Amino acid sequence: MAGQRKAQNVASDAPDLTAPRVGRRERNKQEKLARIVGAARRLFSERGFAETTTQQIAEAADIGTGTLFLYARSKEDLLVMVFSDEMLETARTAFASVDDAAPLLDQLVQVFSSMLAYHERDPDLARILLKEVMFPDGVGRAADISELLEVIFAGLADLVVRARDAGRCHQDAPPLLVAENLFANYYMDLLGRLGGQTTSAQFVSRLRQHLAITINVPA
Amino acid sequence: MAGQRKAQNVASDAPDLTAPRVGRRERNKQEKLARIVGAARRLFSERGFAETTTQQIAEAADIGTGTLFLYARSKEDLLVMVFSDEMLETARTAFASVDDAAPLLDQLVQVFSSMLAYHERDPDLARILLKEVMFPDGVGRAADISELLEVIFAGLADLVVRARDAGRCHQDAPPLLVAENLFANYYMDLLGRLGGQTTSAQFVSRLRQHLAITINVPA
DNA sequence: CTTCATTTATGACTATAGTCAGTTTATAGA
DNA sequence: TCTATAAACTGACTATAGTCATAAATGAAG
Numbered sequence: 001m002a003g004q005r006k007a008q009n010v011a012s013d014a015p016d017l018t019a020p021r022v023g024r025r026e027r028n029k030q031e032k033l034a035r036i037v038g039a040a041r042r043l044f045s046e047r048g049f050a051e052t053t054t055q056q057i058a059e060a061a062d063i064g065t066g067t068l069f070l071y072a073r074s075k076e077d078l079l080v081m082v083f084s085d086e087m088l089e090t091a092r093t094a095f096a097s098v099d100d101a102a103p104l105l106d107q108l109v110q111v112f113s114s115m116l117a118y119h120e121r122d123p124d125l126a127r128i129l130l131k132e133v134m135f136p137d138g139v140g141r142a143a144d145i146s147e148l149l150e151v152i153f154a155g156l157a158d159l160v161v162r163a164r165d166a167g168r169c170h171q172d173a174p175p176l177l178v179a180e181n182l183f184a185n186y187y188m189d190l191l192g193r194l195g196g197q198t199t200s201a202q203f204v205s206r207l208r209q210h211l212a213i214t215i216n217v218p219a
Numbered sequence: 220m221a222g223q224r225k226a227q228n229v230a231s232d233a234p235d236l237t238a239p240r241v242g243r244r245e246r247n248k249q250e251k252l253a254r255i256v257g258a259a260r261r262l263f264s265e266r267g268f269a270e271t272t273t274q275q276i277a278e279a280a281d282i283g284t285g286t287l288f289l290y291a292r293s294k295e296d297l298l299v300m301v302f303s304d305e306m307l308e309t310a311r312t313a314f315a316s317v318d319d320a321a322p323l324l325d326q327l328v329q330v331f332s333s334m335l336a337y338h339e340r341d342p343d344l345a346r347i348l349l350k351e352v353m354f355p356d357g358v359g360r361a362a363d364i365s366e367l368l369e370v371i372f373a374g375l376a377d378l379v380v381r382a383r384d385a386g387r388c389h390q391d392a393p394p395l396l397v398a399e400n401l402f403a404n405y406y407m408d409l410l411g412r413l414g415g416q417t418t419s420a421q422f423v424s425r426l427r428q429h430l431a432i433t434i435n436v437p438a
Numbered sequence: 439c440t441t442c443a444t445t446t447a448t449g450a451c452t453a454t455a456g457t458c459a460g461t462t463t464a465t466a467g468a
Numbered sequence: 469t470c471t472a473t474a475a476a477c478t479g480a481c482t483a484t485a486g487t488c489a490t491a492a493a494t495g496a497a498g
């Protein structure tokens with residue numbers, strides 16, 4: 001009967017800083033998810049969305065083809081999973097770096113231009129992303145997306161309120177509705193830009209005019 | 220000089236009412252196209268877009284599966300081919316039946332409500348249609364779509380100009396830019412409605428408020 | 439350590455959009 | 469009419485997203 005069981009000390013498992021609650025199972029899942037997202041990001045960026053197959057992603061992530069769909073409902077889901085964090089961060093940064101003293105119209109153009117800059121790094125991918133953001137098929141994606149939209153709407157509404165408080169804005173409609181109106185215009189102008197119908201300069205020019213109409217100031 | 224060239228008379232082939240220029244080939248093509256569009260309309264309406272296969276459409280139109288793609292680049296193209304005429308007609312009718320004496324805001328809400336009514340007959344189909352209208356993949360679809368958008372923009376701009384001339388509008392920005400702004404708001408509100416995030420009444424209420432901001436009047 | 443239930447992984451498989459090499463059909467010219 | 473050329477048609481085929489029955493891994497309880 002093997003006498004020495006010292007190595008099996010029961011008490012030694014408690015004080016784990018990094019993952020006190022999670023077992024191997026959870027750790028494996030997280031790691032696999034990370035590998036999947038990493039592989040998808042790399043392949044989508046390198047080859048494009050249509051040119052990347054789910055098989056390739058699965059292989060790059062070193063998992064079976066069926067496993068991929070335990071982590072993402074669809075190929076499009078994967079795209080949103082990969083880039084929604086970046087978009088959210090881009091939006092937050094854009095709002096954080098606004099010049100407080102500038103006219104509202106300039107602030108808005110600045111914010112939206114920052115967002116455009118992000119999308120222009122890969123217009124094709126951005127187009128598909130925009131499509132998925134506004135046309136979420138499953139309910140699962142709604143979470144990521146609504147967080148993004150809420151951040152944008154809240155940021156815009158905040159800019160409007162602050163401009164109004166400082167007497168720099170004469171648009172007295174409810175701020176959230178104004179924010180939605182502004183975003184609708186940004187979205188359409190962005191679509192025109194990513195569709196290749198306008199240049200970057202034309203985008204800014206048109207956007208500025210559209211936003212000016214909404215906040216009721218001269219362009 | 221007018222000798223008898225009777226039999227070989229050049230003019231004798233001209234008076235064909237239905238198809239003076241077209242041979243059997245062209246007629247066959249037109250007929251086939253009509254069968255395809257008819258079959259697609261029926262199947263898409265009856266079973267939905269995703270539930271209809273291109274094979275079923277080909278079979279219903281009594282053509283080979285490959286032939287279908289000589290007439291439409293893709294399944295999505297087919298959807299646009301089927302419904303773009305109806306959408307155009309809906310838009311034209313909506314503008315034609317506007318009450319000339321009503322306030323601009325009411326006119327706009329009336330026009331957009333008519334368009335919503337069309338889409339509400341089949342929200343699922345409408346969603347996919349909207350997606351294809353704003354995200355045309357091939358260049359071929361651009362023709363149908365840009366005609367639709369031009370009609371809408373022109374109609375909106377016209378309403379704005381007439382209201383302005385009658386002293387009923389104090390939005391003095393370029394009419395086309397105002398039209399684009401108005402449409403952007405309609406589009407986003409429509410998306411919310413078709414996505415099931417608002418009721419029909421909420422759609423109208425929100426739309427009215429968004430449009431009011433753009434044309435700078437009280438809601 | 440040994441069940442045993444539950445969660446997770448897998449790849450062969452299915453369904454279907456879209457392609458293409460080969461065939462048929464229409465038209466123009468002799 | 470017959471023939472040659474071009475246009476249109478076809479369905480077997482390919483590529484790939486997503487499913488599902490089966491298998492492996494995990495952890496809890498004895």
